Amino acid sequence: MTRKQVYSVCGLCTVRCPMMATVAGNRIVHLQGNPHAAGIKGALCARGAAGAALIADDERPQFPMIRAGERGEGKWRKVSWDEALAHVAGELARIRQTHGARSILLSDRGGPFRDMHRAFLRALGSPNYCNHDSACARNVQHAALSLFGFGRKDVAYDYKNSKHVVLQTRNIFEAINVKEVNDLLDAKEAGCKITSIDVRTTVTAAKADTFLMVRPGTDYVLNLAVIHELLARDLYDKDFAAAWIKDLEALKNFVAPYTAAYAAAETGLPAARITALAEQLAAAAPAVIWHPGWMTARYGDSFHVCRSAYIINALLGAIGAKGGLPLVNGPGHVGKKGLKNLVDLFPKPGDKRVDGVGWMEGRTHFDTGPGLVNLAYEAIETGEPYPIRAYIAHRHDPLMAFPDTADLKRRWKNLELLVSVTFSWSDTAWFSDVVLPMSPYLERESLIATKKGVSPSLFVRRRALTPRFDTRADWEIYRDLARAMGIQELDFASIEDIWAYQLADTGLTMADFEATGLVKLGGPLYRPVDGKTFKTASGKIELVNPKLEADGLASLAPYVSPAAPPEGRFRVSFGRVGLHTQGHTVNNPLLFAQMPENELWINTDAAAKLGIADGDVVEVAGGAHSGKIKAKVTEGIHPETVFMVHGFGHTLPVESRARGRGLADNELMPGGIANWDKGGGGVCMQEHFVGVRPV
Numbered sequence: 047m048t049r050k051q052v053y054s055v056c057g058l059c060t061v062r063c064p065m066m067a068t069v070a071g072n073r074i075v076h077l078q079g080n081p082h083a084a085g086i087k088g089a090l091c092a093r094g095a096a097g098a099a100l101i102a103d104d105e106r107p108q109f110p111m112i113r114a115g116e117r118g119e120g121k122w123r124k125v126s127w128d129e130a131l132a133h134v135a136g137e138l139a140r141i142r143q144t145h146g147a148r149s150i151l152l153s154d155r156g157g158p159f160r161d162m163h164r165a166f167l168r169a170l171g172s173p174n175y176c177n178h179d180s181a182c183a184r185n186v187q188h189a190a191l192s193l194f195g196f197g198r199k200d201v202a203y204d205y206k207n208s209k210h211v212v213l214q215t216r217n218i219f220e221a222i223n224v225k226e227v228n229d230l231l232d233a234k235e236a237g238c239k240i241t242s243i244d245v246r247t248t249v250t251a252a253k254a255d256t257f258l259m260v261r262p263g264t265d266y267v268l269n270l271a272v273i274h275e276l277l278a279r280d281l282y283d284k285d286f287a288a289a290w291i292k293d294l295e296a297l298k299n300f301v302a303p304y305t306a307a308y309a310a311a312e313t314g315l316p317a318a319r320i321t322a323l324a325e326q327l328a329a330a331a332p333a334v335i336w337h338p339g340w341m342t343a344r345y346g347d348s349f350h351v352c353r354s355a356y357i358i359n360a361l362l363g364a365i366g367a368k369g370g371l372p373l374v375n376g377p378g379h380v381g382k383k384g385l386k387n388l389v390d391l392f393p394k395p396g397d398k399r400v401d402g403v404g405w406m407e408g409r410t411h412f413d414t415g416p417g418l419v420n421l422a423y424e425a426i427e428t429g430e431p432y433p434i435r436a437y438i439a440h441r442h443d444p445l446m447a448f449p450d451t452a453d454l455k456r457r458w459k460n461l462e463l464l465v466s467v468t469f470s471w472s473d474t475a476w477f478s479d480v481v482l483p484m485s486p487y488l489e490r491e492s493l494i495a496t497k498k499g500v501s502p503s504l505f506v507r508r509r510a511l512t513p514r515f516d517t518r519a520d521w522e523i524y525r526d527l528a529r530a531m532g533i534q535e536l537d538f539a540s541i542e543d544i545w546a547y548q549l550a551d552t553g554l555t556m557a558d559f560e561a562t563g564l565v566k567l568g569g570p571l572y573r574p575v576d577g578k579t580f581k582t583a584s585g586k587i588e589l590v591n592p593k594l595e596a597d598g599l600a601s602l603a604p605y606v607s608p609a610a611p612p613e614g615r616f617r618v619s620f621g622r623v624g625l626h627t628q629g630h631t632v633n634n635p636l637l638f639a640q641m642p643e644n645e646l647w648i649n650t651d652a653a654a655k656l657g658i659a660d661g662d663v664v665e666v667a668g669g670a671h672s673g674k675i676k677a678k679v680t681e682g683i684h685p686e687t688v689f690m691v692h693g694f695g696h697t698l699p700v701e702s703r704a705r706g707r708g709l710a711d712n713e714l715m716p717g718g719i720a721n722w723d724k725g726g727g728g729v730c731m732q733e734h735f736v737g738v739r740p741v
């Protein structure tokens with residue numbers, strides 16, 4: 047049978063690596079990274095390689111469904127697409143009529159493929175677009191915003207040219223982005239030093255030159271001590287600071303008490319190692335990266351950990367530097383025109399956001415783009431500042447991504463319509479009123495996306511396979527919903543028409559994507575920092591942020607020592623593993639076979655005190671919830687915490703493999719969504735203690 051090669055984009059995690067599928071008939075023969083994409087080197091990670099197993103899996107939603115029983119009961123009516131879409135369109139119209147357009151909420155997973163559904167929501171007239179990020183990287187985003195006036199994605203991590211990379215709360219070799227892994231390994235071969243700061247010995251820690259095991263929740267004081275060392279011992283970049291850092295004196299005064307000795311007592315690290323790290327970084331500057339973190343929805347002070355990490359980068363002159371955190375280029379920076387946005391077809395809704403972001407007291411400093419979805423859930427419950435009655439969860443599983451499913455379900459009670467647009471079953475889909483099954487990424491095409499960076503590019507996902515089941519691409523779903531609701535602007539006849547619309551200003555056509563699946567727009571371009579770089583009032587990095595202060599929050603917040611867990615209890619910690627993506631690959635046949643359940647990492651001494659041996663089944667309890675999991679007894683974890691990989695402990699009967707395997711960390715955080723960071727917006731998921739006992 048003849049084979050063809052199709053350029054696609056991996057959809058098995060948020061990273062979305064450009065890829066190439068070899069197809070024979072309607073079958074995948076081979077999957078690989080797009081060999082033309084910089085840094086990918088033709089590779090996919092283990093999850094990306096399991097894409098064909100996702101297609102082959104019958105245990106995913108195969109047709110549209112409307113709920114027949116109670117929410118979450120699992121009784122479904124199989125319906126046609128026409129009926130499903132007419133039902134959703136009718137309900138949205140009814141709710142809009144009764145409660146106004148603003149009573150409709152849509153949340154997604156962020157990323158480069160949002161334009162169609164964002165345009166649909168705007169066409170309806172609602173300002174309430176949110177993403178998932180208060181459960182992930184909002185603290186990093188707001189840290190960048192509070193210092194630079196721009197977001198975290200406006201600087202890149204130039205691993206390839208770096209001389210020293212500090213990975214703090216960042217397990218780069220297991221929480222994978224293929225290009226980043228390749229770039230860092232190349233740099234390591236060329237002599238780049240890696241320092242890993244974690245509460246356990248990860249794969250990253252094993253590959254690092256230096257591993258610092260910190261007491262959980264003390265990263266902030268470690269960073270303050272590094273800042274103290276850099277300033278007190280004149281190790282910082284004085285030219286950069288004089289030109290681009292405002293409020294340096296305030297910072298000097300603020301960090302005065304946070305000596306290496308002080309931080310040593312808090313973190314459990316020897317003071318000499320903290321001093322040595324500051325010295326090593328100063329010697330390698332400005333080609334250094336102190337990673338500000340990614341999944342940082344952890345502590346009450348995570349926002350300040352992220353801020354202090356960025357401040358260290360600034361003091362080392364790494365902001366805007368080659369080998370550091372260079373400024374990211376969009377099409378305009380390399381003299382090109384960008385894609386035309388569908389969302390711009392509609393006026394910005396006049397209503398204020400329901401989450402209060404941008405206008406409510408205490409919330410004026412937050413990013414108004416995707417807001418804070420956890421606060422929108424509060425509005426569902428309270429009806430304040432106004433009611434939310436319809437919710438579309440697009441590629442988003444909040445019931446697993448936020449703490450305490452029962453609590454969240456209770457908060458959603460006032461919803462008259464809950465729709466899930468998804469390619470797999472999830473707790474949220476199972477609880478929805480309507481499931482609109484999306485074709486997995488190999489069975490759909492997507493809008494053209496922009497990849498900003500030192501070398502910006504455009505890339506496209508083409509359809510490699512015809513859908514096995516009665517599923518549809520997301521652009522088709524929203525096009526048809528728009529059609530049903532009389533929104534003519536989004537009534538495109540085909541994806542080709544959408545692509546043509548997007549490319550209208552660029553001078554490009556789809557033929558330009560033919561050979562490689564992408565179009566390189568220019569670069570590499572390392573733009574020097576100049577008067578226009580920082581989007582602050584002074585044009586400099588502002589260490590004291592006026593908006594934060596106006597919202598009653600300290601820019602330079604004193605360190606507060608984290609509570610030690612009570613006797614016999616542990617701080618809960620969690621993270622990723624190379625073989626799975628969040629909760630939605632546990633049931634993937636190939637990945638399940640390689641890792642069917644998670645384990646509880648527990649320190650050897652702590653386990654011995656409880657009479658727990660390696661491999662024992664233990665019971666873990668948090669609040670009213672408890673569950674069983676196998677213990678992994680190891681010296682490689684701090685004694686104050688127990689760790690488990692997130693995403694396990696599935697309960698749905700439609701997932702025969704994943705069901706009942708391992709434990710769900712999110713259930714061990716009772717009422718946890720209410721504990722969120724007023725500065726950074728992230729939910730504080732590691733501010734919970736659990737009990738562990740042998741069974």
Ligand SMILES: Nc1nc2c(c(=O)[nH]1)N[C@H]1C(S)=C(S)[C@@H](COP(=O)(O)OP(=O)(O)OC[C@H]3O[C@@H](n4cnc5c(=O)[nH]c(N)nc54)[C@H](O)[C@@H]3O)O[C@H]1N2
Nearest residue numbers: 057178181341441442443447468469470472628630692712
């Ligand atoms: N307790 C606890 N909570 C956490 C975390 C934790 O470690 N512990 N991690 C947090 C983090 S870092 C994040 S990002 C969030 C993640 O949680 P979410 O933001 O909900 O994201 P996912 O679980 O990746 O995907 C959500 C759903 O989208 C569906 N989906 C539909 N189409 C696609 C597609 O094309 N590609 C993919 N990949 N999925 C699709 C998936 O099947 C899945 O059901 O959870 C956060 N919540």
Ligand SMILES: Nc1nc2c(c(=O)[nH]1)N[C@H]1C(S)=C(S)[C@@H](COP(=O)(O)OP(=O)(O)OC[C@H]3O[C@@H](n4cnc5c(=O)[nH]c(N)nc54)[C@H](O)[C@@H]3O)O[C@H]1N2
Nearest residue numbers: 215216217221222243244262263341621622623624627628
């Ligand atoms: N394989 C795989 N790769 C992924 C994903 C996936 O699901 N699977 N998801 C993607 C997404 S959405 C995200 S957000 C990123 C997340 O990327 P990361 O944030 O790097 O990943 P995590 O594993 O959540 O957390 C990193 C480390 O923080 C450590 N940690 C916990 N508490 C503390 C503490 O108090 N101090 C310090 N210093 N460390 C601590 C954990 O032990 C863990 O090793 O990964 C992305 N890549």
Ligand code: SF4
Nearest residue numbers: 056059062063091094
């Ligand atoms: S990191 Fe792995 S799963 Fe994520 S997009 Fe890339 S290949 Fe796919």
Ligand SMILES: [Mo]
Nearest residue numbers: 181182183341
């Ligand atoms: Mo994430």
